[in-house]
Amino acid sequence: MHEAAPVLQEFPLLFLVPLLPLIGAVWNGVMGKTMQRRFGHAAIHLPAILLPAGSFVISLWAFLTLADAPHGTSMYNHLWTWLPVGTLQAEAAFLMDRLSGVMALVVTFVGTLIHVYSTGYMKDEPAYWRFFAYLNLFMFAMLTLVLGDNFLLMFVGWEGVGLCSYLLISFWWRDREKAVAGMKAFVVNRIGDLGFSLGVFLLFWGLLTTPASPAPAKAHGEFRHAPAAAQEAPEATLATSIAFREVEQILEDPVKRDRIVNRDILGVGLMTLVCLLLFVGATGKSAQIPLYVWLPDAMAGPTPVSALIHAATMVTAGVYMVARLHFLFTLSPVAMTVVATVGALTALFAATIGLFQYDIKKVLAYSTVSQLGFMFVAVGVGAYWVAIFHLMTHAFFKACLFLGSGSVIMGCHHEQDMRKMGGLRKLMPITAVTYFISCAAIAGFPFFSGFFSKDEILWKAFDSGNMLLPGGGVILWAVTAIAALGTSFYMFRSYYMTFSGEYRGAAAAHGHDASAVAHDPHGVAYDSAHGAVHGAPPADPHGHDSHGHHGAHLPVESPAAMTGVLAVLGGLALVGGYVGLPLLWGLPNAFEAWLEPIFAGTAERVTSAGFGHGAEWGLMGFSIIVAFGGFFAARVLYKDGRSPIPARLLASPSPLVQATHRTIFNKYYVDELYGVVFVKGSLVLSRGLAIWDTRVIDGAVNLAGTIGRGFGFLQGAIDRLFVDGMVELVAKVVEAAGAKIRRIQTGHIQAYVQGLALGALALVALAYLLAW
Amino acid sequence: MTVGLPQYLVVSGVLLALGLFTIVTRKNAVAILMGVELVLNAGLLNLVAFSRFGGGLDGQVFALFGIVLAAAEAVVALAIVLQVVRAQRSVDASKASDLKE
Numbered sequence: 001m002h003e004a005a006p007v008l009q010e011f012p013l014l015f016l017v018p019l020l021p022l023i024g025a026v027w028n029g030v031m032g033k034t035m036q037r038r039f040g041h042a043a044i045h046l047p048a049i050l051l052p053a054g055s056f057v058i059s060l061w062a063f064l065t066l067a068d069a070p071h072g073t074s075m076y077n078h079l080w081t082w083l084p085v086g087t088l089q090a091e092a093a094f095l096m097d098r099l100s101g102v103m104a105l106v107v108t109f110v111g112t113l114i115h116v117y118s119t120g121y122m123k124d125e126p127a128y129w130r131f132f133a134y135l136n137l138f139m140f141a142m143l144t145l146v147l148g149d150n151f152l153l154m155f156v157g158w159e160g161v162g163l164c165s166y167l168l169i170s171f172w173w174r175d176r177e178k179a180v181a182g183m184k185a186f187v188v189n190r191i192g193d194l195g196f197s198l199g200v201f202l203l204f205w206g207l208l209t210t211p212a213s214p215a216p217a218k219a220h221g222e223f224r225h226a227p228a229a230a231q232e233a234p235e236a237t238l239a240t241s242i243a244f245r246e247v248e249q250i251l252e253d254p255v256k257r258d259r260i261v262n263r264d265i266l267g268v269g270l271m272t273l274v275c276l277l278l279f280v281g282a283t284g285k286s287a288q289i290p291l292y293v294w295l296p297d298a299m300a301g302p303t304p305v306s307a308l309i310h311a312a313t314m315v316t317a318g319v320y321m322v323a324r325l326h327f328l329f330t331l332s333p334v335a336m337t338v339v340a341t342v343g344a345l346t347a348l349f350a351a352t353i354g355l356f357q358y359d360i361k362k363v364l365a366y367s368t369v370s371q372l373g374f375m376f377v378a379v380g381v382g383a384y385w386v387a388i389f390h391l392m393t394h395a396f397f398k399a400c401l402f403l404g405s406g407s408v409i410m411g412c413h414h415e416q417d418m419r420k421m422g423g424l425r426k427l428m429p430i431t432a433v434t435y436f437i438s439c440a441a442i443a444g445f446p447f448f449s450g451f452f453s454k455d456e457i458l459w460k461a462f463d464s465g466n467m468l469l470p471g472g473g474v475i476l477w478a479v480t481a482i483a484a485l486g487t488s489f490y491m492f493r494s495y496y497m498t499f500s501g502e503y504r505g506a507a508a509a510h511g512h513d514a515s516a517v518a519h520d521p522h523g524v525a526y527d528s529a530h531g532a533v534h535g536a537p538p539a540d541p542h543g544h545d546s547h548g549h550h551g552a553h554l555p556v557e558s559p560a561a562m563t564g565v566l567a568v569l570g571g572l573a574l575v576g577g578y579v580g581l582p583l584l585w586g587l588p589n590a591f592e593a594w595l596e597p598i599f600a601g602t603a604e605r606v607t608s609a610g611f612g613h614g615a616e617w618g619l620m621g622f623s624i625i626v627a628f629g630g631f632f633a634a635r636v637l638y639k640d641g642r643s644p645i646p647a648r649l650l651a652s653p654s655p656l657v658q659a660t661h662r663t664i665f666n667k668y669y670v671d672e673l674y675g676v677v678f679v680k681g682s683l684v685l686s687r688g689l690a691i692w693d694t695r696v697i698d699g700a701v702n703l704a705g706t707i708g709r710g711f712g713f714l715q716g717a718i719d720r721l722f723v724d725g726m727v728e729l730v731a732k733v734v735e736a737a738g739a740k741i742r743r744i745q746t747g748h749i750q751a752y753v754q755g756l757a758l759g760a761l762a763l764v765a766l767a768y769l770l771a772w
Numbered sequence: 773m774t775v776g777l778p779q780y781l782v783v784s785g786v787l788l789a790l791g792l793f794t795i796v797t798r799k800n801a802v803a804i805l806m807g808v809e810l811v812l813n814a815g816l817l818n819l820v821a822f823s824r825f826g827g828g829l830d831g832q833v834f835a836l837f838g839i840v841l842a843a844a845e846a847v848v849a850l851a852i853v854l855q856v857v858r859a860q861r862s863v864d865a866s867k868a869s870d871l872k873e
Contacts, residue, residue, distance in 0.1 A: 745872055747868075748865075748866050748869050748872075749866075749868070750804070750865060750866065753792070753795050
């Protein structure tokens with residue numbers, strides 16, 4: 001339509017991008033323990049860092065080649081035909097186009113930095129080798145997901161990152177709570193994965209069973225296997241391909257597109273169903289309502305893992321998937337509306353939970369959920385480049401925030417409760433500065449990276465003409481703007497609680513903070529991450545008392561490996577947005593121009609509500625007010641811990657305040673609700689099924705057994721009476737005959753002679769008679 | 773009246789009948805042996821008679837053999853009888869019935 005078919009340019013080294021981390025994972029997984037014992041930590045992290053760095057270099061090379069090539073070209077590397085099944089050819093092939101190129105760069109760059117950071121954060125870890133093996137395995141899976149040429153390969157990566165997420169969340173698996181968190185993440189992700197795979201199956205089925213040429217006798221809209229279509233076998237169906245670019249190409253033909261768009265299943269459009277199922281997969285992986293519950297618990301993992309997997313890369317896989325499949329999602333206005341609505345609701349919902357969390361990582365986790373919601377708003381309204389833009393800037397500033405929190409946690413001797421921090425700006429200056437920059441970026445201060453991407457999302461949502469509800473874009477904008485206000489507030493709240501005022505760790509270590517504990521019935525839950533203490537008793541309510549003596553030492557700045565990474569990421573959080581400057585300012589938007597060819601094919605289906613530049617300027621101003629509003633509110637309430645208002649509010653006797661706080665503090669009781677509905681529900685169901693099993697199924701089996709026994713008894717009786725009877729009858733007859741006949745054996749020799757003579761006479765007589 | 777084959781056969785039959793009668797009726801084992809001799813000689817007489825009126829000399833030679841064998845047989849039989857007498861102090865053949873069922 002808009003241009004010729006995509007040109008594939010062979011780039012034979014592309015397979016190395018995922019392969020190099022895999023080599024590292026296998027090497028460290030197999031040899032790591034020995035190497036670590038013999039040669040120390042450097043033998044582990046040198047290959048573990050250099051191999052992903054090699055991936056980054058190759059990605060960059062491919063990316064630059066791509067930049068030189070004309071529009072529509074993709075770097076392609078076909079390895080082998082993986083599954084030739086009937087007409088389906090699943091290839092093991094990697095493809096780097098402009099979209100996956102950006103993703104691959106973000107993943108390899110941030111990933112490599114976090115590997116470097118981990119050398120500092122995990123330096124006291126006995127299972128150092130295992131950690132790096134998992135991290136490298138994750139890089140492999142993520143890059144397979146990003147660079148995979150078709151749904152199947154993407155699914156391999158999709159499952160692989162889920163596995164690595166599970167392995168890394170429950171990295172300290174001796175702690176029961178962490179093992180449970182990993183399990184929760186895995187199970188919740190499985191629910192999403194089921195949706196994803198069903199979506200792919202349904203799409204493939206739809207393409208396979210839709211005839212390419214209209215069956216002459218059938219009315220339009222009714223598609224069955226017409227016998228006539230079998231004559232032209234290659235044209236019989238729309239497609240049997242599962243490669244993204246081939247499906248996209250087919251859907252660019254308006255005739256074929258109409259044919260599949262008009263298909264219904266159970267009264268729902270086929271495309272809508274496909275997109276919604278795929279989106280279920282995205283909600284699982286990217287932690288959206290209703291499947292977001294695993295992400296906050298995933299903070300049980302080591303902090304670099306939270307930064308890499310649960311903030312920068314893996315959780316954005318859902319956003320990437322929707323953007324990758326823009327040619328499907330733009331076909332279904334229902335799916336687009338659902339995606340945007342779920343995104344906006346998640347953004348707001350998670351932002352409100354973030355307001356009252358005390359665990360610094362939990363704040364960041366809910367912030368991640370919220371920011372992912374922003375990205376889904378962007379893909380939902382068809383602003384794909386904006387979503388990827390925000391994905392990239394978010395990867396920078398959120399990774400920086402997480403790594404900063406890791407630095408803080410390490411400085412505070414594995415303390416995660418912000419009430420026991422404070423005053424760290426003087427003690428950990430680099431961490432504080434980078435954390436502040438990233439907070440400013442995520443809050444959307446002007447000229448920070450998050451400003452450009454978030455503001456663009458808000459504007460695109462406002463201006464969207466694709467929502468089913470008229471004026472839906474404005475509602476989306478209002479919801480996300482409130483979420484943005486909340487974001488700004490809780491991020492600076494976390495900054496001021498952590499870095500301003502006086503250090504409260506020494507006092508807090510003795511557990512005097514009675515009022516705080518009283519308001520925190522789940523206080524034990526925050527004692528979850530004292531990483532170096534392997535095998536600490538999981539139920540120990542005084543887990544931190546073992547660290548009590550640390551309270552005397554003040555936190556110190558983290559080693560250079562960590563602060564260096566923080567500086568790089570903080571710098572990118574500051575300037576990373578300049579690749580996507582708003583067109584409104586009359587400046588070139590390199591990022592949009594770069595991704596434009598990818599989304600050009602569907603651009604005509606993404607409509608604008610027609611608001612002018614005036615509205616855009618207005619919204620931008622409003623965004624700035626929102627960002628600073630949240631900032632100043634947090635500054636007034638939490639700077640230096642002097643303001644009495646938060647404490648007074650917490651102590652407020654008003655039932656309204658108390659109930660609201662308790663509800664939000666306990667995350668709206670969603671975990672409890674899921675626990676009752678799904679966990680208890682499935683337990684009750686399983687118990688019911690067990691009763692059904694023991695009573696009905698076992699009863700039926702026993703009945704069958706009894707009947708069998710009855711038949712056996714019957715057959716035995718027949719055997720005993722008839723068959724044995726016959727055999728015994730023969731024996732009895734012979735025996736009886738013998739008893740009778742033996743009488744003639746008298747022992748009298750003369751009697752024998754008599755018999756002999758009479759017999760001979762009888763024979764003579766017989767012979768005589770016969771002759772006669 | 774000429775003496776032909778039938779006359780011989782009749783004599784032979786009479787001998788056989790007398791022999792059998794002796795065997796069956798007498799209790800004395802020696803007497804039974806004598807009956808056996810009668811039966812044997814009835815047979816030999818037949819052989820000789822058929823040889824004389826029918827074929828060559830084969831039957832007569834066979835009869836000679838039979839006489840010699842009869843002598844040997846009588847020796848063996850008498851030895852058995854002697855053993856039986858020694859075992860049960862009697863020559864009554866009907867008492868030697870240890871092999872009955």
